[in-house]
Amino acid sequence: MLEIKSLTKSYGDVLALDHFSLELKKGEVLGLLGPNGAGKTTLISILAGSLRDFTGGVSFLGKDLFSDRSLKNRMGIVPQDMAFYEELNAADNLLFWGGLYDVPRADLKKRAAEILEMVELSGRSKEPVKNFSGGMKRRLNTAIGLLHKPDLLLLDEPTVGIDVQAKVSILDLIRKVGAAGTGVIFTTHQLAEVEDTCSRIAIMDRGRILAQGTLVELIRLVGEKDIVEITGEFAAAAFSEALVDLDGDGVELLSASDNQAALAVSDTDRIPKILDRLFRRKLAVTDLKIKTPNLEAVFLKLTGRSLRD
Ligand SMILES: Nc1ncnc2c1ncn2[C@@H]1O[C@H](COP(=O)(O)OP(=O)(O)OP(=O)(O)O)[C@@H](O)[C@H]1O
Ligand SMILES: [Mg+2]
Structure with a gap:
C-alpha cells in the first residue's frame, strides 16, 4: 500500500536521505530503527508533506502521494514534537485537529469519544491538556493521528521521554492499530521496542536502509x-x-x-x-x-x- 522509491533529500551539504526505498503492506507494523541523524524525521516529514526540494517518489494506495491531495486524509501523522492547545481539554483538541481532516462534523464527536476510549483517556477528557503527564500527552498525540481512521499511521519516536508504563501502553496501542489492518511505521532508537512490537524491522543509517526483515531474518545476518x-x-x-x-x-x-x-x-x-x-x-x-x-x-x-x- 506504500511504496517509497529512491527518496533523496539534502540540507545544504548534509545528505539526510540517500536514495531511500521502502515498501509497506496493509496491516504491517514496521519499526524503523536508526541512530540520531539517520534521517528518520526527514523521511516522516516528506511523507507528511511538510518538506520540499527532494527527489524520488512515493506511491500510496496505488496513487502518487504528492499529486493526489485526497491521499493526505488517508494518512495519520504523529510527529516527534507534539502540538496541542494546552488550555483546551483533550476532547476539544481532538475536535479541533479532526476538523482539519475531512471528518464529517456529525461523526467527529462520536469518533473523538471512541478514540479517547482506545487511548485510555476517556476519564480525563474534560481536563486541560496542560495538566497531562508526558505519557498522557503522547497518547493524545497518537489519538490525533488516528482520529480520521487512516490506512497508514506514521509515528516519529513515539516513546521518547515517557516512563516505562506509558511506553508499554503506546506500544500496545501500535500493535492494536496494526492488528485492525492499519499500516504502521514508527521510528525509534530502542531495540527492545522493535523486537516486541513489529512484524518487520528496517535498520537505517545515514539516509539509507542497511537491512530489513523479521527479527529472526536480521539476526541471521550475524550468523x-x-x-x-x-x-x-x-x-x-x-x-x-x-x-x-x-x-x-x-x-x-x-x-x-x-x-x-x-x-x-x-x-x-x-x-x-x-x-x-x-x-x-x-x-x-x-x-x-x-x-x-x-x-x-x-x-x-x-x-x-x-x-x-
Ligand atoms: N532543517 C535542517 N537543516 C539542516 N540540517 C538538517 C535539518 N533537519 C535535519 N538536518 C540534518 O539531516 C540529518 C537527518 O536528520 P533527521 O532529523 O532526519 O534525523 P533523525 O533520524 O530524525 O534523528 P533523531 O534520532 O535525532 O531525531 C542530520 O544530519 C541532521 O543534522
Ligand atoms: Mg528525528
Whole structure:
C-alpha cells in the first residue's frame, strides 16, 4: 500500500536521505530503527508533506502521494514534537485537529469519544491538556493521528521521554492499530521496542536502509556466532590493532570505541586468545560479557556503532 522509491533529500551539504526505498503492506507494523541523524524525521516529514526540494517518489494506495491531495486524509501523522492547545481539554483538541481532516462534523464527536476510549483517556477528557503527564500527552498525540481512521499511521519516536508504563501502553496501542489492518511505521532508537512490537524491522543509517526483515531474518545476518562485549581501559585504535591478526580466524570485530568494544566469535574458545592479545599490549579489561546474537549485534555489524552512542 506504500511504496517509497529512491527518496533523496539534502540540507545544504548534509545528505539526510540517500536514495531511500521502502515498501509497506496493509496491516504491517514496521519499526524503523536508526541512530540520531539517520534521517528518520526527514523521511516522516516528506511523507507528511511538510518538506520540499527532494527527489524520488512515493506511491500510496496505488496513487502518487504528492499529486493526489485526497491521499493526505488517508494518512495519520504523529510527529516527534507534539502540538496541542494546552488550555483546551483533550476532547476539544481532538475536535479541533479532526476538523482539519475531512471528518464529517456529525461523526467527529462520536469518533473523538471512541478514540479517547482506545487511548485510555476517556476519564480525563474534560481536563486541560496542560495538566497531562508526558505519557498522557503522547497518547493524545497518537489519538490525533488516528482520529480520521487512516490506512497508514506514521509515528516519529513515539516513546521518547515517557516512563516505562506509558511506553508499554503506546506500544500496545501500535500493535492494536496494526492488528485492525492499519499500516504502521514508527521510528525509534530502542531495540527492545522493535523486537516486541513489529512484524518487520528496517535498520537505517545515514539516509539509507542497511537491512530489513523479521527479527529472526536480521539476526541471521550475524550468523551462528556468539557476541563478546568487552569493557576496559583502551583506545579504540589500539584495541583494533591488537586483534588484527585474529581477523578471519573466527573473530570478527563489530565495533570498537574507547573503552568499549564488541566482537562476534565463531566459538567461545577464541576468548583466551583475544584476552592474550589485549594483555600483551597492556590493554586493561574490566568486564567481558558473552551474549547470543541479538538485534544489537546486527546493528553493530551493519553500522559499526552502538545505538546508545
Ligand atoms: N532543517 C535542517 N537543516 C539542516 N540540517 C538538517 C535539518 N533537519 C535535519 N538536518 C540534518 O539531516 C540529518 C537527518 O536528520 P533527521 O532529523 O532526519 O534525523 P533523525 O533520524 O530524525 O534523528 P533523531 O534520532 O535525532 O531525531 C542530520 O544530519 C541532521 O543534522
Ligand atoms: Mg528525528
